[in-house]
Amino acid sequence: MKINCLGACQEVGRSGFLVSENNSNVLLDYGLLFDDNNKLMYPVKPQEKVDACILSHAHLDHSGFIPNIFASGKPKLVLTEPTLKLAELLWADSLKIARLNGERPPFFEQDMQKASDSSIIAGYGKEADLGKTTSTTLLDAGHIPGSSMAYIDFGSKTLLYTGDFNTSDSRLQTGASSEMPGDVDVLIVESTYCNREHEPREKVEKHFLEKIAETLENGGVAMVPAFAVGRAQEILQVISDRDFGVPVYLDGMAKDASDIIVSYPGFIRDYDGLQSALQECIWIENERERKRIKKEPYIVVTTAGMLSGGPIYHYLWANRKNNDSKILLTGYQVPGTPGERLMREGVIDIRNTELAVKQEVIKFDFSSHAGKKEIFSFVKDVNPENIVCVHGDKENTIGFATRLKEKGFNAVAPKLKDILKF
Ligand SMILES: [Zn+2]
Ligand SMILES: [Zn+2]
Structure with a gap:
């Protein structure tokens, strides 16, 4: 061979x-x-x-x-x-x-x-x-x-x-x-x-949900960048475990990937859980809907997972002055990507300006x-x-x-x- x-x-x-x-x-x-x-x-x-x-x-x-x-x-x-x-x-x-x-x-x-x-x-x-x-x-x-x-x-x-x-x-x-x-x-x-070794999954999920709760209680927005395929759907299932009493938005290519994934029940461990998580959240279809989101606490799961583009930039910009908001990264950030730079230097290039991010940025090991x-x-x-x-x-x-x-x-x-x- x-x-x-x-x-x-x-x-x-x-x-x-x-x-x-x-x-x-x-x-x-x-x-x-x-x-x-x-x-x-x-x-x-x-x-x-x-x-x-x-x-x-x-x-x-x-x-x-x-x-x-x-x-x-x-x-x-x-x-x-x-x-x-x-x-x-x-x-x-x-x-x-x-x-x-x-x-x-x-x-x-x-x-x-x-x-x-x-x-x-x-x-x-x-x-x-x-x-x-x-x-x-x-x-x-x-x-x-x-x-x-x-x-x-x-x-x-x-x-x-x-x-x-x-x-x-x-x-x-x-x-x-x-x-x-x-x-x-x-x-x-x-x-x-x-x-x-990875941290045990239950521990990661618990920490993630606690951080979301803390964000919302303080009047912030929980911004969750996630990879379109697999990670976004998993994160929505984790979030659906708790009733936070605020809207959960799904945006970006994660929607198209969710549409595909949910049409293959045989490939999903807890299909009913995934289906209801996807039904419970609000799918943001266009710029107009995005702009209409009220400035009240909410959760948004959107692409790109490493901040290399996508609607996450809309949310980062819209909430830039709310220091009680948090950015909850849900995967590995490849060196050189905007997500990795945000973790390392606390800055992000957005609308042709270098924005110093004062909000807490946390990375979770959802490997x-x-x-x-x-x-x-x-x-x-x-x-x-x-x-x-x-x-x-x-x-x-x-x-x-x-x-x-x-x-x-x-x-x-x-x-x-x-x-x-x-
Ligand atoms: Zn892979
Ligand atoms: Zn690979």
Whole structure:
């Protein structure tokens, strides 16, 4: 088996691996990376003809460059239905943003269309044919709705690609299981939090709800930036646990993502809970509705999660003079993003001015990735012959491979463009 490392090697982002075995070339994910200066980085181009692509989930660091493959070929694209619908939403959005910024788009409408037309919808636990002697079984990764790990049987050797995964339950999702359809010769495993434990979810939720209550009691507005896919819906479910007696608004692309997610009940852990959380909040449809919101305490969940755009800017501006308001960040803030800068320097660029934010800014660890303990016990349960540590920074992936070797596994943390042979 040969693995071409096209991205996500000693870095988080632009995932891409071309696995060649038994005359089959299978591409696993093909995503984008924004570096520390917010510059867009593409994955390496595969040198061989791609027979099939598997997309683990819709996040742009895994899906963002997939349509580009279809500009010059027409392989099969295997994925779950929510992943396809969410990826189509994010692809269209990145095309729109590129055009607005006057940048060359990473792909064109016709490439997106070809990708959609080539898709083969797979359900969890069911084998999908990839041609020749190769087949794949997608397994629930527990990361975002529709997310999968891919178990691939090449007829000669087997491989498991985790994509991003979480073995713990969240409001939205049941955690991933380590039960496999068969033995695993090669495991490609994400390493995002191989070095760190997460705070228990109940503790994070309790702290988050307390901070909202405190904000509202003081007459402030609770502004909750959230990622459109998965996080916004989870946060609304957490908020719906308590009756705060104030309006809860949902705004931005999180609405489109919610529309898609709520149409796949089979992919949601507590479907009734999600449905009622989405019904209880008020969907802000346009600028006019946004401007009509009264200057009284309220909660707003909106995009972008790292403040890289979106209606959150309307709320930050409208409430800038209310120092009792709070900004409650609900996910990791990539270095170089406005959200990370806000945490570090307490400023944000808004309406061509640098606004010094006097309101409290708090970040909550609502992670959808397995923590250190979970990753190690997952690897132990799967018990593969070989392990490839990816999707983590340099120090993390190398440290992870070293610790796995100490435990008797055959492990490696490849660099970009490495070609691994097993
Ligand atoms: Zn992800
Ligand atoms: Zn990722």
